Amino acid sequence: MKRRVVIGILFLLIASLQVRLWTGEDSYAHVVELERKVESQQMTNASRLERNRIFERDIRALKRDNALIEEKARSELGLIKEGETFYLLIDRQD
Secondary structure: OHHHHHHHHHHHHHHHHHHHHHOOOOOHHHHHHHHHHHHHHHHHHHHHHHHHHHHHHHHHHHHHOHHHHHHHHHHHHOOOOOOOOOOOOOOOOO
16 A cells, blocks of 8 residues: 555646656746747847948948048938039930
């Protein structure tokens, strides 16, 4: 009789550990989900790091070269120098 009680207690203990392993906050599924999120965040961080490297390169170039600043102002902002005439050519769609 005593042996059955011990076996029953051990069975309940093992069952409760299994339930905790497969469900709940520290479960296997939760760990897998966290690993997936970490991997996704690492990919995001890598792309942002590359973007930041490009920005840093552009900033260093702009600090060194005034002609580059002028080129960017003309191409991206549409600015013109004083005394210049701006011509806008529009293609006709016949």
